[in-house]
Amino acid sequence: MPRGKCCGQRWWQGKLQGCGYRVTAGREAILDILSKSAGHLSAEDIYLKIHARDANVGLTTIYRTLDVLSDVGMVSKLDFGDGRARYELAEGPQGARHHHHLVCTACNKVIDYTDFIEEEVELLKQTEKGLEKKYDFHITGHVIQFYGLCRACSEGK
Amino acid sequence: MPRGKCCGQRWWQGKLQGCGYRVTAGREAILDILSKSAGHLSAEDIYLKIHARDANVGLTTIYRTLDVLSDVGMVSKLDFGDGRARYELAEGPQGARHHHHLVCTACNKVIDYTDFIEEEVELLKQTEKGLEKKYDFHITGHVIQFYGLCRACSEGK
DNA sequence: TTGTTAATGAAAGCCATTTTCATTAAGGAG
DNA sequence: CTCCTTAATGAAAATGGCTTTCATTAACAA
Ligand SMILES: [Mn+2]
Ligand SMILES: [Mn+2]
Ligand SMILES: [Zn+2]
Ligand SMILES: [Zn+2]
Numbered sequence: 335m336p337r338g339k340c341c342g343q344r345w346w347q348g349k350l351q352g353c354g355y356r357v358t359a360g361r362e363a364i365l366d367i368l369s370k371s372a373g374h375l376s377a378e379d380i381y382l383k384i385h386a387r388d389a390n391v392g393l394t395t396i397y398r399t400l401d402v403l404s405d406v407g408m409v410s411k412l413d414f415g416d417g418r419a420r421y422e423l424a425e426g427p428q429g430a431r432h433h434h435h436l437v438c439t440a441c442n443k444v445i446d447y448t449d450f451i452e453e454e455v456e457l458l459k460q461t462e463k464g465l466e467k468k469y470d471f472h473i474t475g476h477v478i479q480f481y482g483l484c485r486a487c488s489e490g491k
Numbered sequence: 492m493p494r495g496k497c498c499g500q501r502w503w504q505g506k507l508q509g510c511g512y513r514v515t516a517g518r519e520a521i522l523d524i525l526s527k528s529a530g531h532l533s534a535e536d537i538y539l540k541i542h543a544r545d546a547n548v549g550l551t552t553i554y555r556t557l558d559v560l561s562d563v564g565m566v567s568k569l570d571f572g573d574g575r576a577r578y579e580l581a582e583g584p585q586g587a588r589h590h591h592h593l594v595c596t597a598c599n600k601v602i603d604y605t606d607f608i609e610e611e612v613e614l615l616k617q618t619e620k621g622l623e624k625k626y627d628f629h630i631t632g633h634v635i636q637f638y639g640l641c642r643a644c645s646e647g648k
Numbered sequence: 649t650t651g652t653t654a655a656t657g658a659a660a661g662c663c664a665t666t667t668t669c670a671t672t673a674a675g676g677a678g
Numbered sequence: 679c680t681c682c683t684t685a686a687t688g689a690a691a692a693t694g695g696c697t698t699t700c701a702t703t704a705a706c707a708a
Contacts, residue, residue: 417664419664450621457610469604471645474640476637477635480632481633488629515656574694575696
């Protein structure tokens, strides 16, 4: 019987080690925070949460870890145009369905939506196929985001 | 009979003055460069082109002017994820149909495409309508971009 | 021509992210 | 378990796109 947190919490070990990365306390802490948060955290958000909770993890390590996690596909790096990158867990075992974002340009609130995703994904697939052929491109990803004003910001004039 | 460059070159005067902005040499130079370039220029690109051509326009003025031009809707500010904003003339009298972008993540080449735009725009319209209703949002804009590897970068392994 | 005020440029500042480099520790070999 | 190689880490400094400040210039209305 293994010591430490028992199975179930560490579904990421395999993925990290499989890609040649070591499993460290800092990486576990960052993944834990990401998996327990609503998403769209900046590097500094994570830094603050980590220090509020317990450990000493430098901001530098947070940036480096987020790069690693993006690299192995466990985390998505997002840009909502407010000058700082944000991160969320990519679709994994237990969570995170594929979704797109609706961003309030006034208060920076971000809404995940999965509505209309089927039609969007369908069109995207076709468009990607067409673009790949016509422009001889190998497409690896896309960004779709809507910008606007949320209720509160719209009323606040 | 007016002095200076004669009519035809200055379709932007009206728009600027109509919005309460003054027409200055720097603004003309920037617009001229934008209208004669392939597009997707960074502030520094413009700065270098302006100095290669003739005049003394500070980088600060270029940033400020691009803000003004975005404000009046003459220029679109683009973000391809390479850490610097890029700009292109928005659809105006003579040029620039509505298009989306295909970006090579290796060499940063950007392709404008108008194919599939009709279907995309149609779907976007519907999606926006649905999102506005469901999330009580007033949508003002969207971003659609595809990322991948161009032929050259794909072959170069 | 003149006065008001927006526009400008040089220099300093800002701030998210990256780099440097000396120190620590993950994890395979034995 | 102990050693050893080398990836990982953190503090501090650097980077770089962009913004702010402030004294000077020039658009343009009167
Ligand atoms: Mn999300
Ligand atoms: Mn374009
Ligand atoms: Zn809002
Ligand atoms: Zn390329």
